[in-house]
Amino acid sequence: MTYTVDFVTVSTVGLESSPVADALAGLRANEARYFRNKYDHVFTVEAADDAPEAVDRVHRILREERGIVIASRPLEATAFQVENIRMAFVFYESGLAVNVMYTVDDPKKRAVGFKLSEGMEVPEELASRFKFARQKSKLAGTIRGSFFVIKNEY
Template identity: 80%
Template sequence: MSYAVDFEDVSTIGLESSPVADALAGLRANEARYFKNKYDHVFTVEPAAEATEVVDRVHRILAEERDLVIESKPLEATAFEVDGIRMAYVFYESGLSINVMYTIADGGKRAVGFKLSDGMDVPEELATRFKFARQKSKLAGTIRGSFFVIKGEY
């Protein structure tokens, strides 16, 4: 069952099993607010078990580009297209959020972004490979993020 993320009344629906559910809900709401304000897009997620194609695509890109395997259980995922950009998000039980931005036009931006919920430690599989910058968010507290550029075609 899909869920339109409300960034005004932040809810932990679908994220309850996370030890940082409140912070992860804030991170998810932060993304929803961004897409609503920038693209007038309603950010809708569904349980990862119902979005296996999205989760598998994100995991394939991680494996092929950086030989990465995320240890945490995926809880929710979404995929959509806005303004010529394909977006995919996976939210993990640990508090990690991974997004894949893939511009459809040749030569466009293509990257994988990592965001860590407030209170979450950097996952071991990412700690030695990426440096994380901090940003403040009214909805999510302190978000730490990193990214890498996608070189392959997906």
């Protein structure tokens, strides 16, 4: 079932099993607000089991680009296109959010982003590979984020 993420009234719907469900819901709402304000796009998600294409796309790019396998269980995912950018998001039980930004017509603007919900530890599979910058959000508290540039075609 598709869930429209509300960034005015933040809800943990679909994320209840996460030990940082409130922070993860805030992170998800933060993404929804960004896409609404920048692209007038309504951010929707569905259970990861109902969005295997999005989950598989993110996992394939992580594996093929950097040999990364996320240990946490995916809870929700989404994939959509805004303007010339194909986006895919996966929200994990640990509080991790991974997004793939794939610009269709500019290979130099393709990246994978990692965002850590407030209160979660850096996952072991990312800890030795990335440094995380901090960012404040009214919806999500302190978000720690990092990214890498995608080199191959997908």
